Amino acid sequence: MAAEIIDGKAFAADVRARVAGHVAQLKGQGITPGLAVVLVGEDPASEVYVAHKHRATVEVGMASFEHKLPADTSEADLFALIDRLNADPNVHGILCQFPVPEHLSERRTVARIDPAKDVDGLSVTNAGLLATGERALVSCTPLGCLMLLRDRLGDLSGKEAVVVGRSNLFGKPMAQLLLQENCTVTMAHSRTQDLPEVCRRADILVAAVGRAEMVRGDWVKPGATVIDVGITREPHPDKPGKTRLIGDVHFESAAEAAAAITPVPGGVGPMTIACLLANTLTACCRAHGMPEPEGLTA
Numbered sequence: 419m420a421a422e423i424i425d426g427k428a429f430a431a432d433v434r435a436r437v438a439g440h441v442a443q444l445k446g447q448g449i450t451p452g453l454a455v456v457l458v459g460e461d462p463a464s465e466v467y468v469a470h471k472h473r474a475t476v477e478v479g480m481a482s483f484e485h486k487l488p489a490d491t492s493e494a495d496l497f498a499l500i501d502r503l504n505a506d507p508n509v510h511g512i513l514c515q516f517p518v519p520e521h522l523s524e525r526r527t528v529a530r531i532d533p534a535k536d537v538d539g540l541s542v543t544n545a546g547l548l549a550t551g552e553r554a555l556v557s558c559t560p561l562g563c564l565m566l567l568r569d570r571l572g573d574l575s576g577k578e579a580v581v582v583g584r585s586n587l588f589g590k591p592m593a594q595l596l597l598q599e600n601c602t603v604t605m606a607h608s609r610t611q612d613l614p615e616v617c618r619r620a621d622i623l624v625a626a627v628g629r630a631e632m633v634r635g636d637w638v639k640p641g642a643t644v645i646d647v648g649i650t651r652e653p654h655p656d657k658p659g660k661t662r663l664i665g666d667v668h669f670e671s672a673a674e675a676a677a678a679i680t681p682v683p684g685g686v687g688p689m690t691i692a693c694l695l696a697n698t699l700t701a702c703c704r705a706h707g708m709p710e711p712e713g714l715t716a
């Protein structure tokens with residue numbers, strides 16, 4: 419195996435430490451950044467994520483406001499809560515954990531959140547601000563990938579970047595960020611013809627298709643940097659009753675060709691939560707008309 423393994427877990431710990439430093443400074447000025455997380459229903463995976471986010475928020479010294487609503491919560495009640503959080507000066511970031519129960523709409527829910535507090539960067543306003551090169555809040559996972567890429571490659575200008583997957587949550591904002599960094603960006607997806615050949619063009623290959631181990635080693639240009647955004651949980655092959663996480667990239671074969679690659683777990687995943695905290699800090703600084711934290715924004 420040739421590739422350097424990009425340690426997202428260590429990098430995320432560094433981001434969180436930097437956020438904590440800024441939070442301590444703000445607290446000295448009487449300002450405590452606050453993040454509100456809303457969870458509707460009792461999806462066990464979501465419960466774990468939300469608990470994780472709560473712990474990480476408290477660890478950096480921020481205020482964490484958890485709101486757990488029953489699965490049959492009406493849209494009116496959910497919106498009433500979001501309206502209260504929008505108006506609360508102690509809340510700088512609001513995240514509604516997805517998926518929401520079927521009778522609710524993710525699109526309408528996101529639209530209800532004040533764009534200045536939309537730390538997921540999912541609102542139409544933030545997507546539009548990013549696309550037009552204005553100051554936005556950027557979706558956490560793409561922001562985390564950008565931080566890893568900048569750290570490893572420095573200037574990204576002129577590089578061939580291929581993003582596989584075109585979701586609003588990840589693929590589209592990732593492509594916008596890479597374009598902003600002056601990459602030549604290709605967005606590939608399920609209808610792309612000869613996907614392996616398109617991927618082989620990439621100096622930077624970002625996989626976010628949601629299909630386990632789809633990207634193979636012979637899709638990777640020698641020396642490329644490979645970012646694996648996929649997480650699929652599957653039964654563990656050796657440990658009965660246990661599960662394991664696998665990415666969208668076939669790690670062993672891709673690592674033969676790549677110069678650097680993110681593992682799953684321990685790659686992009688931990689950066690997502692670190693960037694949620696970074697976005698909350700950014701939103702807080704903006705709300706108070708203070709300079710933005712350096713190195714923690716797009």
Ligand SMILES: Nc1nc(=O)c2c([nH]1)NC[C@@H]1CN(c3ccc(C(=O)N[C@@H](CCC(=O)O)C(=O)O)cc3)C=[N+]21
Pocket residue numbers: 467513514515516517538558649663682683684685686687688689690691
């Ligand atoms: N409104 C909203 N925003 C989200 O950002 C959001 C969401 N809803 N719903 C669910 C997905 C999923 N997600 C992850 C965050 C961290 C890890 C993470 O830390 N993963 C670890 C492993 C954790 C484990 O072992 O389960 C890793 O990859 O190393 C994974 C997935 C955020 N999401």
